Amino acid sequence: MRIEMREGYEGTGPGAITPDGCAVEFYSRLPIGQEPDIIAAAVPAGARILELGSGVGRMTRPLLERGFTVTAVDESAEMLERVQGARTICAQIENLDLGETFDVVLLASFLVHAGDVEVRRGLLRTCVRHVAAGGSVLIQREGEDFHTNVPRERVDPSGFTARVVSADPVGDGVNSVHVEYVFPDLVWTQTILSRPLDSAQFEEALAEAGLKVDSYLTPDRMWVRAVAATGSEAEAKSVTEAAAAD
Incomplete structure (x- = not known):
């Protein structure tokens, strides 16, 4: 089956390639890392989690094992064929x-950091649409030098x-980022469109969606817990935007 790539995205290497250039086999080989521990420390025990962009379930299984x-x-x-033990849904996240x-x-x-601003807005609206009252949205950001240390x-x-x-x-304001993943036996590449967001720009994007930073979870500020903005904050933002439009 031919997969239609998102504009500006590309992937090469053996096996299936997703519309944003991700190689399924590469992500199946990718180690778990510290992400599940960061997530588990930031949310209530036994929480119901909606994992957007789960891929092959690299974080899904460790979260299940932790009781989520x-x-x-x-x-x-x-x-999603590689995900085990969780309910799976195949859909575009922004919709x-x-x-x-x-x-x-x-x-x-x-x-x-989606290059298309409307896609980013759609992603954040999806987060807001699905988070329960009193719940939280956990977001992973790029490192501060992601686009400059190249x-x-x-x-x-x-x-x-x-x-x-x-x-x-x-x-x-968008960069085309090209990455190579080299194993002893195989090589994959991926090209993506990414929009750099410093902390102020990131927080502005959250505010536009009705979210605010509750806390930065890691010293590098790459993991963030966001919550719904209060009614007064959302109202003030609306008034400011209306005044700017006049």
Whole structure:
């Protein structure tokens, strides 16, 4: 089956490639990392989690093992075939409307940096639409030097090398980022469109969606817990926007 790629995104290498250039087999090989521990420390025990952009379930299974209930969403059926133990939904995240809410909505994998502003707005609206009253949205941001410390490479303890080869401006504040993943036996590449967001720009994007930062969860500020803005904050934002439009 031919997969239609998102404009500006590309992936190469063996196996299925998703519309945003992700290689299913590569992500199946990717080690878990510290993300499940960061998430577990930031949310109530036994929470119901909506995982947006779950991929092959790299974080899904560890979260299940920690006692959470997870609904995993991804636009790639090939990715979701690798997810075990969780309810799975194949859909575009920015258009998702399940008609239910969750204690925690998880938006990882730097999706908040989508090059298309309307896609980013759709992603954040999906988060707001699905988070329960009193719940939280956990978001993973890019590192502060993601677009400037280029080229660079990192040798992972599991045995592969990740190289950010280039991050070239393509207009409207967006960069085309090219990454290589080199294993002893196989190589994958991915090209994505990414919009740098410093802390102020990130918080402005959250405010536009009716969210605010509750806390930065890691010293590098890459993991964030956001909550719904209060009524007074949302009203003040609306008044400010209306005045700016006049």
